Amino acid sequence: MIIDTHLHLVYRDRLTYPWLADVPPLNADFPQALYAQEARRLGISASLHMEVDVTEVDIARETMVIKELASASGSLLVGAIASCRPELPGFPAYLEGVRANPFVRGFRRVLHVVPDDLSEGALFRENLARLAGSGLTFDLCVKPHQIQRAIALVDLVPDVSFVLDHCGVPDIAGGGYDLWKGPVAEIARRSNVTVKLSGIPAYGAENWTLEDLKPYFAHVANCFGFERMVWGSDWPVCTLGGGLSTWLGATHALLSGVSLPEKAGVLSDNARRLWNITPRA
Template identity: 60%
Template sequence: MLIDTHLHLIDQSALHYPWLSGVEALNRDFLYEDYALQARRAGIVQALHMEVDVAPAEIQTEIDYVAGLSKRENSLIAGAIAACRPEDDGFASYLEQQKANSFIKGFRRILHTMPDELSEGALFRENIGRIGGSGLTFDLCVLPRQMDKAIALVDLAPDVTFILDHCGVPDIKGNDFETWHGRITEIAKRSNVIAKISGVVAYADGQWSAATLKPYVHHVIDSFGWDRIVWGSDWPVCTLGGGLATWVAATHALLSGCSESEKTKLFSGNAKRVWKL
């Protein structure tokens, strides 16, 4: 059984997503009902919703929307990773508000599409440090060339558990393995970083196979070890690389030969521990 730590839901009747206008393939609704049907068939038993970079004024609206879905009978949604703006003065009060909400399991601020210097701001770094001791995590979505900035953030907040999204966003299609490889090795030395095995099917070309993904996924597992990895679907972004069932099947193929205890850690055990599910 799998716990999906990276589910996106898109409902344009409820929320506004400014970035979608530039991504035609995803510029439509991807609703809970569609996901749940596919997820149950694939063996997914719980999911954490990952913020979808809604308009800033709608961050709390997104939280409330997803919380409402979680209250449906037999809902798969067990919590949410909320959007945040650590660069803003209001972050401290926002953090206190969310700490009181047991549905919130962590935060993410998109960095891979933002100016590199965003995470270098004094206020940004101070506010990330405030998360320490709260039990809430912070997801890092960065490009390989931004990894040094991610490492600096991690080193400045040793009491915060960071989640490195999408295997560190390797350029699989461009076959730039070496640049990414060394930076994964370096960030994995930080014990407060957990890697998320997710997203990679969207970074390969349309002809990818499990063998294409194997060097990337296995390097992440080898670098972080079985106790510091979790699994995510990245639905619906995974539809750009074949879809949910295809990614689940590829994951099983990539883990062929691994022990049942190792698979259990990646598929569910580590997620249960990290987010107290």
């Protein structure tokens, strides 16, 4: 069983995605049916939808659309990580609404597309602290130079589970290993952080190979261990680096020397525990 913890679905007729205009290969519709056909062939049995940085007025609507898609017969969707804006005064009311919706398992605020000091604001931190006791996770989508700021958030709310997206967004194509390894090792010292094995093919060169990914995988495995690692496709962004089948094939190759219980943890068991996921029949 494989649980995909990082699926993006794009429906441009129903939601607005301002950033897609800057990424022409992704400026298209990526519906559930297109993903599910390939995912089932690969053994993916459940998926968490990851918010797609829709325009602010569409944040609540995105969750509604995804929940509606999850109700379709044969859907792999079992929950959603919703977008949020902790920097805004309206966050407490939004949080209360989300807490009443068990379909939502956590939040993400993409931080590498906003000023570095956004997460240092008093209101942002006050609102983030409201997650304590909610059972909701918070995904950290940051670049290596921002990981120290992410650590400050993790330390602020030690009883909230944080997830470091895309192995900390290393610049694989640019040879950014040395700038990335230290911050990743430091955030891994926090026991309430899980690393997400996702996204890295898109950060490699166009002709990346497994050998390019191995040092990055080895480092996060050494720092986090396999008990604090989950897998995500980052579909359709992964199509920039070869596609879903290519990435899952590379994942199996990276995990080839890992014990069966540890591999099961990365591919399904850890996610099931972290988000209380029950795969659909």
